[in-house]
Amino acid sequence: MASQRSPMPANDSPPPSPRVKAVVFDRYGAAEVLRAIDLPMPQAGPGEIRVRVRAAGVRPSDIALRSGLSARAHGGARARFPHRLGNEFAGVVDQIGAGVADFAVGDEVMGWAAAMSYAEALTVPATQAVHKPHTMTWAVAGALPSTGQTAHAALRQLGVGAGQTVLIHGAAGALGCVAVQLAVAWGARVIGTAAAADHDYLRSLGAQPVNDDNAGVEQVRALAPHGVDALFDACGQDDFAPWLALAAPQRALSLSPRYGLAELRSARSRERLAELVAMHERHGLLVPVREMFPLTRAAEAHRAVERGPARGKVVLMVYEAMPLALLRLSA
Incomplete structure (x- = not known):
């Protein structure tokens, strides 16, 4: 008589929540304090868009924050750890929050976000992004929003x-x-x-x-x-x-x-960033990119900036979207 198999128990556990990598630091220090961790996939709230990041510019202000220089300059106020980094990004919209009418899923965008852009995905108010011109590379689009607005x-x-x-x-x-x-x-x-x-x-x-x-x-x-x-x-x-x-x-x-000079009032706005994009389309405005690194090599990118002033920006690229030729350039 053939043996009867017991039915397999039903798997009622929910599927694992999607995760994204983000670069953080747990203490002030040299570039080695940077590490990539997995975080829950952010969800776009009302008035927000979620962006799958393709490129994120590395700025001297990121180094000042990571090293503790910014904290000392502001009276010793310490960051909450673990702390994220990155203020400018470019990527593709993949989720739209309620009330957002200017963007659609699949739009290529560039913008700014406070200490968030060293990540595979982020959410920002739609008012902090503009459409990326097709004539602008991902690396340039990720390097221009904050640097361009400061200039x-x-x-x-x-x-x-x-x-x-x-x-x-x-x-x-x-x-x-x-x-x-x-x-x-x-x-x-x-x-x-x-x-x-x-x-x-x-x-x-x-x-x-x-x-x-x-x-x-x-x-x-x-x-x-x-x-x-x-x-x-x-x-x-x-x-x-x-x-x-x-x-x-x-x-x-x-x-x-x-x-002792007047303080630079670097007020960022969607209108200012849109003007920079228009300047690119009319006059070819660009920020040169001198080195590119995968997101998980953020420490190397910081060391490249710390070597001192040089022509062009250092940019982090997300692995999944980085063409093979760019990976070779940053190796």
Whole structure:
């Protein structure tokens, strides 16, 4: 007589919830404190979109937050650990919250989010994103939103416009080169400081290059004997004091607070980011990308930024969306 098998017990357990990787740190320190963890898939709330991230820019402010420099500068206020990083992103919308009418699932977008973008997915208010132009690569789209808005805000705060002469210190860096492109497009005469190796690059952007050392101060005096109309220190690391005599104090801004200048009011808005996208479409505005790393190699990306000012941005790319050729570039 054939044996009878007992029926298999029904599996009533729910399917596992989807997870996404995100980069966090549990204490202040060197780049090695960064690690990737699994988090629950975020859900878009009312007025929000969920974005599958394709690229996220790495900024000096991320390094300042991870190292504890930002906390010390703000009176020792500590982050809640584990803490996330990243303020600019590009990706594909895959969920729409209630009340969102400007985006649809599948739209390619770029935007900003406070300490969230080093992740495979994130949710943000729809007002913090715009559509990504098809002519812009993922890496550039992930590198432009915060950097571009900072450059735009600085020049607007300085009142830079047609017929004026503006000096941009650190003009070959990511922030500086965006500021150069914007000022040139607005009809200003731009003098930019950079290492000699970057002078031809600045010329290609429409700027007059000078050295970024004390000799450069005299070169600026020769180019603008009566001084410059506006002065923007886009690197905030070198000794900026010798350059301050070239412009009126109220027409000078620096990323560093040590010089007692007016604070940079980098107010981000969807309108400002949309203007940058329009500048890309009309004038080819770009932020150069110098290195790309997979998301899980965020520590290496931070070390690349910490090596000091250099031309272009460092960008994190999500593995799943990164073409093989880009993976080879970042290896």
